[in-house]
Amino acid sequence: MTHPTNDTINSEFSMMYSTNTLQRLLRTTFICCGLSFVVACASTPEPDFNSSLIPASQRKEYLASLTKAEACPLHLASLTDERSSKDLLVGSDNVSQDALFNLLKQSLMNMNVTPDVATDNSVKVSLERAFVKTLGSNMVATVIIDVQYRPHYADEYSPSVSYRGKGMQVNAESADSQGYDRAEDAIEEAITQATRRLKSSLLHECEGSVTNANAI
Known part of the structure; x- marks a missing residue:
């Protein structure tokens, strides 16, 4: 019966340690990325509509809508x-x-x-x-x-x-x-x-x- 040498045991232990470390690193990275995404979404401000920034191509439609609003x-x-x-x-x-x-x-x-x-x-x-x-x-x-x-x-x-x-x-x-x-x-x-x-x-x-x- 052949018994594993110390070098073999150390090699297998190093591989297991490396694999576990990599898994923990991936989990941590995934969680951090997920949290960053949630925080980014929650902190993104809503756009503030500014009528002065309306493109010239849409200005006629905007003015028509404003006229209707004033008439209401x-x-x-x-x-x-x-x-x-x-x-x-x-x-x-x-x-x-x-x-x-x-x-x-x-x-x-x-x-x-x-x-x-x-x-x-x-x-x-x-x-x-x-x-x-x-x-x-x-x-x-x-x-x-x-x-x-x-x-x-x-x-x-x-x-x-x-x-x-x-x-x-x-x-x-x-x-x-x-x-x-x-x-x-x-x-x-x-x-x-x-x-x-x-x-x-x-x-x-x-x-x-x-x-x-x-x-x-």
Whole structure:
């Protein structure tokens, strides 16, 4: 009977050790790759739609859609200010709540959202945030509104959906005498963007209203 030599035993043990090590390494690599993939997917931000980046070939279609959205009538059931602080400071000045509300009301009216419109499709709008930041010589305004929608066939309003708008004024130093006016322009632009997003998102709900309005 032939007994294995020490060299043979050591060789077999080394092969087994190498195989086990390789298997552990492969398992570890697989797990790490899997975790990296999950983390990458979870941390990938959603794309932010920016109408200024629409290609020229699609701009006509976009403008037509925007026109339909503006024509779609919505009843404004309520308009409230839910900001934790009603102050909107621009340098040493403060944009009053009345001035901000007037800008929001006018933008909604331009988009055919008023308390007087004759339609059973209605919305409740609340102003959640409004602020202005100075980035170098530029002013950037951000406005966030929450909207609840109730179509004509429903008895209750939907859960709130947030719409964000941004506006920018370049070379608008807050220390300038015109800094306050430039800030209001940025805020107005941000509000307009938010209300357009509101109407565009509900366009599919009021195609009939748009058709009836065009027929009158």
